[in-house]
Amino acid sequence: MPVNIPETGQPRVVIIGGGYGGITLGKALKKSPFQVIMLDKNNYHCFQPLLYQVATGGLEPDSIAFPLRKLFAKQKNFYFRMAEVERIDPALKRLYTSLGHVNYDYLVIASGGKTNFYGNEELEEKTQGMKNVPEALNLRSLILQNFEQANYERDTELRKALLNFVVVGGGPTGVETAGALAELKRHILPKDYPEMAVEEMNIHLIEGGDRLLAGMSEKSSEDSLKALEKLGVQVSFNTYVKGYDGHRLTTSDDVLNMSAETVIWSAGITGNIIPGLKPDVIERGRIQVDENNRILGYSDIFAIGYVALMKTEEAYPNGHPQVAPAAIQQGDLLAANLKAIQEGKMPEAFKYFDKGSMATIGRNKAVVDWKKLHLKGIIAWLGWMFVHLLYLIGFRNKLVVFANWVWSYITYDKGTRLIIRPYRKDEYLRVKQ
Amino acid sequence: MPVNIPETGQPRVVIIGGGYGGITLGKALKKSPFQVIMLDKNNYHCFQPLLYQVATGGLEPDSIAFPLRKLFAKQKNFYFRMAEVERIDPALKRLYTSLGHVNYDYLVIASGGKTNFYGNEELEEKTQGMKNVPEALNLRSLILQNFEQANYERDTELRKALLNFVVVGGGPTGVETAGALAELKRHILPKDYPEMAVEEMNIHLIEGGDRLLAGMSEKSSEDSLKALEKLGVQVSFNTYVKGYDGHRLTTSDDVLNMSAETVIWSAGITGNIIPGLKPDVIERGRIQVDENNRILGYSDIFAIGYVALMKTEEAYPNGHPQVAPAAIQQGDLLAANLKAIQEGKMPEAFKYFDKGSMATIGRNKAVVDWKKLHLKGIIAWLGWMFVHLLYLIGFRNKLVVFANWVWSYITYDKGTRLIIRPYRKDEYLRVKQ
Numbered sequence: 001m002p003v004n005i006p007e008t009g010q011p012r013v014v015i016i017g018g019g020y021g022g023i024t025l026g027k028a029l030k031k032s033p034f035q036v037i038m039l040d041k042n043n044y045h046c047f048q049p050l051l052y053q054v055a056t057g058g059l060e061p062d063s064i065a066f067p068l069r070k071l072f073a074k075q076k077n078f079y080f081r082m083a084e085v086e087r088i089d090p091a092l093k094r095l096y097t098s099l100g101h102v103n104y105d106y107l108v109i110a111s112g113g114k115t116n117f118y119g120n121e122e123l124e125e126k127t128q129g130m131k132n133v134p135e136a137l138n139l140r141s142l143i144l145q146n147f148e149q150a151n152y153e154r155d156t157e158l159r160k161a162l163l164n165f166v167v168v169g170g171g172p173t174g175v176e177t178a179g180a181l182a183e184l185k186r187h188i189l190p191k192d193y194p195e196m197a198v199e200e201m202n203i204h205l206i207e208g209g210d211r212l213l214a215g216m217s218e219k220s221s222e223d224s225l226k227a228l229e230k231l232g233v234q235v236s237f238n239t240y241v242k243g244y245d246g247h248r249l250t251t252s253d254d255v256l257n258m259s260a261e262t263v264i265w266s267a268g269i270t271g272n273i274i275p276g277l278k279p280d281v282i283e284r285g286r287i288q289v290d291e292n293n294r295i296l297g298y299s300d301i302f303a304i305g306y307v308a309l310m311k312t313e314e315a316y317p318n319g320h321p322q323v324a325p326a327a328i329q330q331g332d333l334l335a336a337n338l339k340a341i342q343e344g345k346m347p348e349a350f351k352y353f354d355k356g357s358m359a360t361i362g363r364n365k366a367v368v369d370w371k372k373l374h375l376k377g378i379i380a381w382l383g384w385m386f387v388h389l390l391y392l393i394g395f396r397n398k399l400v401v402f403a404n405w406v407w408s409y410i411t412y413d414k415g416t417r418l419i420i421r422p423y424r425k426d427e428y429l430r431v432k433q
Numbered sequence: 434m435p436v437n438i439p440e441t442g443q444p445r446v447v448i449i450g451g452g453y454g455g456i457t458l459g460k461a462l463k464k465s466p467f468q469v470i471m472l473d474k475n476n477y478h479c480f481q482p483l484l485y486q487v488a489t490g491g492l493e494p495d496s497i498a499f500p501l502r503k504l505f506a507k508q509k510n511f512y513f514r515m516a517e518v519e520r521i522d523p524a525l526k527r528l529y530t531s532l533g534h535v536n537y538d539y540l541v542i543a544s545g546g547k548t549n550f551y552g553n554e555e556l557e558e559k560t561q562g563m564k565n566v567p568e569a570l571n572l573r574s575l576i577l578q579n580f581e582q583a584n585y586e587r588d589t590e591l592r593k594a595l596l597n598f599v600v601v602g603g604g605p606t607g608v609e610t611a612g613a614l615a616e617l618k619r620h621i622l623p624k625d626y627p628e629m630a631v632e633e634m635n636i637h638l639i640e641g642g643d644r645l646l647a648g649m650s651e652k653s654s655e656d657s658l659k660a661l662e663k664l665g666v667q668v669s670f671n672t673y674v675k676g677y678d679g680h681r682l683t684t685s686d687d688v689l690n691m692s693a694e695t696v697i698w699s700a701g702i703t704g705n706i707i708p709g710l711k712p713d714v715i716e717r718g719r720i721q722v723d724e725n726n727r728i729l730g731y732s733d734i735f736a737i738g739y740v741a742l743m744k745t746e747e748a749y750p751n752g753h754p755q756v757a758p759a760a761i762q763q764g765d766l767l768a769a770n771l772k773a774i775q776e777g778k779m780p781e782a783f784k785y786f787d788k789g790s791m792a793t794i795g796r797n798k799a800v801v802d803w804k805k806l807h808l809k810g811i812i813a814w815l816g817w818m819f820v821h822l823l824y825l826i827g828f829r830n831k832l833v834v835f836a837n838w839v840w841s842y843i844t845y846d847k848g849t850r851l852i853i854r855p856y857r858k859d860e861y862l863r864v865k866q
Binding site (some may be wrong): 005193 | 495515566567832
């Protein structure tokens with residue numbers, strides 16, 4: 001049965017996903033001859049770069065998420081359906097979803113990324129992902145539950161395992177999470193748990209390559225390493241995690257095998273691929289597109305943002321960086337191109353405008369690369385905050401997050417150390433999203 | 434095994450519960466010869482009067498909850514353990530908890546209230562309670578999921594059931610929830626769901642007695658009824674809910690039997706009674722205490738706040754109102770009395786200072802009773818907001834809630850319409866707290 005969506009007589013653009021690519025495209029199609037339909041399994045847009053602050057008790061989840069209906073409240077040609085897309089049938093120009101099927105004239109896949117466990121089911125089951133709000137809240141509960149238990153635990157070995165936090169992967173998420181944990185140890189633990197020996201808390205960051213923030217400059221790698229080590233994080237390179245049974249971690253370096261009750265997996269992301277496309281367009285979890293973001297071999301299906309792999313630009317032979325600015329720029333151009341195509345005009349080729357990259361390590365500590373410029377310290381940190389506030393959707397959210405940051409900075413405190421839904425390691429039914 | 438808590442040599446006061454009574458007592462014992470131990474199954478204090486705003490998308494949960502450890506961070510004689518208390522053994526002066534046992538010199542039961550389903554398991558299973566944060570979040574998810582489904586549902590009967598909201602019980606929680614749902618219908622639904630026929634949404638309030646807000650003045654009952662009816666809420670009196678199978682509601686008045694996908698249960702609260710006391714001290718879900726809040730027949734066990742039933746004051750032959758000010762006043766006096774008892778002095782008798790009562794119905798609409806004074810309209814509404822901000826714990830929380838209210842007032846919008854954890858009616862494992 002088709003999903004109940006009014007037939008307006010307009011050609012239909014169906015967008016899968018309400019991330020940066022999807023919402024930019026949807027907004028840019030406001031004044032267009034199209035009926036715009038957005039499908040997302042959540043009713044909100046989530047600002048993923050700040051999820052680690054939710055997980056470490058710095059921000060409330062509601063301040064980094066924004067209801068999609070509210071975002072498009074005044075757009076007459078826009079229709080939202082909260083649905084999971086199960087399959088594409090390009091021959092019928094049709095999607096199959098959890099609510100029924102949806103026909104399209106143009107389809108845009110903007111389905112983003114998800115945590116990549118490289119097929120290891122044990123790691124998927126036992127480690128903590130951090131790619132969506134429920135996962136971040138689970139991690140927040142687990143961290144606080146471990147503190148509570150460690151506070152009264154008599155068994156020294158178990159207590160140390162409860163206070164041993166392992167972050168796997170030295171990309172921006174891993175670096176930022178390890179930094180936030182180190183700040184919890186330094187500023188919060190002594191206040192909230194005066195009975196506890198703070199030095200028993202350990203934070204490990206395990207990276208498979210030979211440097212942190214591999215996508216950034218060498219200087220950023222060095223600076224972030226120095227900053228993390230100064231905060232007491234134990235960083236290991238050239239080490240792979242082999243397994244984790246929920247208590248014991250095994251790695252490629254036997255010396256690093258250890259007991260830990262919390263392992264955070266930030267070692268990889270892969271595209272959310274929807275079945276139904278020709279298999280040869282998929283390359284390492286991304287969908288190959290031409291310079292107009294059109295999927296190779298299709299005339300009416302496009303991909304933008306994280307899942308799109310465009311190799312046409314000389315400077316980016318392996319595709320563009322999988323960051324918000326790329327998704328936004330592609331969404332914007334695709335809106336113009338869809339209008340052009342509909343009018344029988346030539347679409348324009350995408351050219352990426354590099355806005356640089358950044359990561360924060362903690363209070364007054366961040367690194368920024370912008371073209372040949374490298375910044376660190378408090379200036380980089382202020383820049384990081386400014387850019388993140390800029391990209392955060394919704395004036396109310398910007399205000400709440402800004403107020404929280406100012407508050408934390410002045411008081412050395414964090415907002416919301418609440419265990420709202422206790423996380424049960426063994427019983428937990430993994431939130432599949 | 435005893436729970437691991439340092440023996441300080443001080444006499445031990447164990448407080449069960451981190452509600453208003455518990456935290457007031459704990460704070461007031463800061464300068465005392467006692468070791469103070471607080472047990473609560475949550476790691477936070479929750480401001481229950483605003484839970485209905487969380488459930489209806491007006492406030493984020495983190496702004497009405499406050500971490501207990503943070504609240505007592507600087508109090509050297511204070512020890513917190515997140516634990517569920519299972520049984521009291523007065524002969525051994527010992528509590529049995531989910532973490533092990535805890536011995537006491539003085540025990541204070543400040544365990545508050547929980548939703549009363551009067552033993553009806555079907556109602557407990559299928560209706561929505563609203564006495565804690567997870568319950569309020571479940572209700573928020575359910576309301577929004579029902580809106581999403583109604584938006585595309587072709588079956589008219591099912592669509593009406595999805596948009597039929599029944600609130601059972603006309604006390605403050607019921608009145609405030611019905612009012613908030615009416616405001617969702619009026620201000621949010623037309624913006625967020627332009628495809629939907631708003632008039633298909635119905636809000637019923639079913640009350641067993643013959644007036645709303647039975648604990649307040651006749652005038653408040655009348656004014657709140659008028660205000661709710663003006664907002665379009667259908668109020669029924671002298672009607673009892675007999676059953677609800679998750680879809681169909683049956684009542685004592687056959688005309689009111691109806692299909693509804695959401696039934697909110699606010700028809701009663703009862704004390705959280707912990708097993709182990711002599712059964713004859715329990716009366717209708719409350720524990721009988723003397724004028725010093727000492728449980729009848731015990732020398733070293735006290736009860737304060739919601740669970741305490743003190744009949745010594747002439748003006749309150751059936752006990753004091755079960756509201757925050759009573760709990761706070763009892764907590765304060767008990768702190769002084771425990772110190773007196775420890776020094777061999779006479780404890781003082783409790784005298785309740787009535788601070789009046791109030792309820793809000795919606796934008797610019799509230800009722801206040803204070804001694805012989807009755808207020809309504811915008812003045813009552815401003816008073817309601819002021820008092821609730823005053824009682825809300827934590828400067829940061831006050832600020833966030835205040836900002837949210839100002840924002841909502843100006844924009845006619847509400848903050849956080851997020852389905853973070855979808856509520857699954859059939860699979861749901863009830864959060865038992």
